[in-house]
Amino acid sequence: MTQRTLIPRKLLFGNPTRAMARLSPDGRYLSYLAPLEGVLNLWVAPTDDPSAAKPITQEHVRNIRFYEWAYTSRHLLYMQDANGDENWHVICVDVESGESRDLTPLEGVNAYISALSHLLPEEVLISINNRVPQLHDLYRVNLLTGERTLILENPGFADLVTDKHFAVRLAIAPQADGSFDVLQPNEQGSWSLWTRIPHEDSATTQPYGFSADGNTLYLADSRGRNTSALFAIDMRNNAQRLIAADARADLSKVVVHPTENRPQAAGFTYDVLRWQILDPALADDFTYLQSVSGGELEIVSRTTDDSRWIVAYSLDDAPARFYLYDRTAKQAHFLFSNRPELENVPLSKMHPIIIPARDGLPLVSYLSLPKGSDTQQPGKPDSPLPMVLLVHGGPWWRDFWGYNPYHQLLADRGYAVLSVNFRGSTGFGKAFTNAGDGEWAGKMHEDLLDAVEWAIQQGIAQRDKVAIMGGSYGGYATLVGLTFTPEVFACGVDIVGPSNLITLLESVPPYWQPMIAMMRKRIGDETTPEGRAFLEARSPLSRADQIKRPLLIAQGANDPRVKQAESDQIVRAMQEKGIPVTYVLYPDEGHGFAREVNTLSFVALSEAFLSAHLGGAYEPLGDDLSNSSAQIVTGAEGVPNLPAAR
Known part of the structure; x- marks a missing residue:
């Protein structure tokens, strides 16, 4: 083979220079992930002076991979495990004081952020399996004090859906045949059936969330059709309205208004991502932004007043590019690419x-x-x-x-x-x-x-x-x-x-148990002689x-x-x-x-x-x-x- 210069693998697989750019809800701060002594940490800068960014976390072993702004606009939340065990802790960092607090200081448990709300800026909903390893209970946690309040002790649900007031509105209950019952809390303090999701729709039907007033549920739904489409359901009378659909692809992304929580655009990915604009107020924004750069456009962050966005462009033969978009001026300003060292490298299509x-x-x-x-x-x-x-x-x-x-x-x-x-x-x-x-x-x-x-x-x-x-x-x-x-x-x-496949199913994490019936339906059943013979053969x-x-x-x-x-x-x-x-x-x-x-x-x-x-x-x-x-x-x-x- 003719000698040629190879692209160093570190340019492709090393940590990005900067990634996951986000705005604080009030727009004062710009945050992103960047290396600190070889480990991805959180960095924060004034939005109008990105060059003044400073690290606000001190992770020395494992990269930070997930984070969100709290609606206080001074707290960042991220998740971290130990050596890949997926026993996630939720960590809260005060960007002004630099103080950090483990909101889930429990050993051997799996915790994750369930919800944030602009109506309750100093709180977060966190799901934790500290009582029973198989089930996540729902807690309301104060960001300032770390105090945890139990909201719901999980009797066997796979998931819970809350509104912006942190009220539990729906519960997803797994059934033995791989289907799911969707339940509503009733006045007797128990649960009533709201709807059923058959097994054949279980991978393509799921709630997206409630409108800010709590009256409308937005749902990706494939029942009665093949591809999942976006529907709005009036919870007062169950009236259903189709919002967006694609004949070839399932709903893959939804752009949601930052405070009203209503869908404004829907993305469908068959071979590449294609957007459907649902709110005419965003039409001019998308038209302009699609002229700024090539690649797939995604809005990754918005201020609460919706005056500033961060948009990202994903390309196949270049690094991802992040822009700060001023909606009033209809002007996008380049922030950075996640791997600038690849900008002039001859990458493949x-x-x-x-x-x-x-x-x-x-x-x-x-x-x-x-x-x-x-x-x-x-x-x-x-x-x-x-x-x-x-x-x-x-x-x-x-x-x-x-x-x-x-x-x-x-x-x-x-x-x-x-x-x-x-x-x-x-x-x-x-x-x-x-x-x-x-x-x-x-x-x-x-x-x-x-x-x-x-x-x-x-x-x-x-x-x-x-x-x-x-x-x-x-x-x-x-x-x-x-x-x-x-x-x-x-x-x-x-x-x-x-x-x-037998030992795989017998050794899944305990908190996967609510999904095990669905897995058996799709892979095979390790609990029956016939199922075990089938799984062994595969x-x-x-x-x-x-x-x-x-x-x-x-x-x-x-x-x-x-x-x-x-x-x-x-x-x-x-x-x-x-x-x-x-x-x-x-x-x-x-x-x-x-x-x-x-x-x-x-x-x-x-x-x-x-x-x-x-x-x-x-x-x-x-x-x-x-x-x-x-x-x-x-x-x-x-x-x-x-x-x-x-």
Whole structure:
């Protein structure tokens, strides 16, 4: 291969320079995430002087990944766990004094922010499973004192819906058949049935919230139709009104008025995001903002008086760009891009394509190619390339168009990269999602095989040089690829993927129990002999002796979703059969990688591994492995130059 300059993996996978820009509700402050000694922390500046930003948190180990402004406009709330265990704490920081307070100072519990309201600016609703691990009770917490007041002791609900006065208005109660009953509190202090969501609509029907006056519920609903649409329901008489719909895609985003809490725009993503403007007052704003930059536009923050917004533009071949928008002047001012060091780097385009499955089901997919490899026809290489099939997790999730660091790195290393929304993915209507029920290692895998064959027939991929790679469900799909169809893929990279569907379902986090009936309906039932036989037949562990191609596995030791045992047991089964495998364990990670040093180390291992089996380029390991917590449990010889690096 001709020597060329590779894009350093740290530019693609290192922490962003700045990210998640937000405005305080009163507009005085601009906040964002940025590194402090290599860890993403919260920074705050006067909105009119972004250069004066200062860090207001002091996280030294794990990045802050989620945060929100409280309506006091002087408190920020963020969540943090320990070593990936997902026992989240909710932390409150006073941006003026710098003082921080753990609002959930409890060990071994999972807490999350349920609601904030401009009507109750000094309080927050937090759900905590401190009483019963399987259920989250609802608390009202004072930001100034930390005092917690129990609002509702959860008798078995999967979720609660509150209004802007923090009154519990609806409860989502799971049923044994995978459906959900939606209940209302009644005058007797109990609950009455309001409506039912059948299992077939459970992934595509959910409340979005109440209007400020509490009289109208906004609901994404697929009942009586295929795709979920946005409806308004008058809670006084149950009159229902359709607000926005798309024939091909489910409702994916809603722009809501900052105080009135009514939808003003609805987003639907089939191949790319498309907006429907619902409030004429926003029409001129959208028209102007769509002229400011290319890419997908999203309003990510608004002041309470709606005079200032932060808007973000997501592109496939450039970093995300953030602008401060003055609504009165109709003027957008550039703030920053999240990775300015990529602004002049030659990144690859991501091409949306529709691939037909063998039964005709359209699979919305995304293809990236090495820069300059498609000189004759955009999106088709001049000659077939080695290819990586990159499978998304969930599986009740989807791939999107836009900047994807794996697509960029792999394309830069000389590979075609294909991501496929196989049946079972969400966003394309309930029929598409429900087509995945009972099809793990079945038709869901056939969709991936059909996409690979399509790429070969189109002259995109070389048949003998296709790798499969993914995390979570994508890791499972990788294991399925190498066990159920051992001749198709040249190698596989599995990140926190389950190997045994029985043990996966038996070991889910306790707070997933309200959703377990739905999971059994979609995956299989581990509580019956017939169900266990089915799940065993669909588990890669039962076919570990069929593996013929190289496999790299990564696992977080503290993963609460896919336990370490899922990786341990397939590695052990392979070793008992004398089948080589490279297994990397991260003692300070959970379901994926949160620490920059660990992300970089595994990307380094992955690109070296793929190079050995597909022939692409790779950046030398350097210090990325030694800087991380990675433990090579077995198979160091499976990655080029790995023994020397350790």
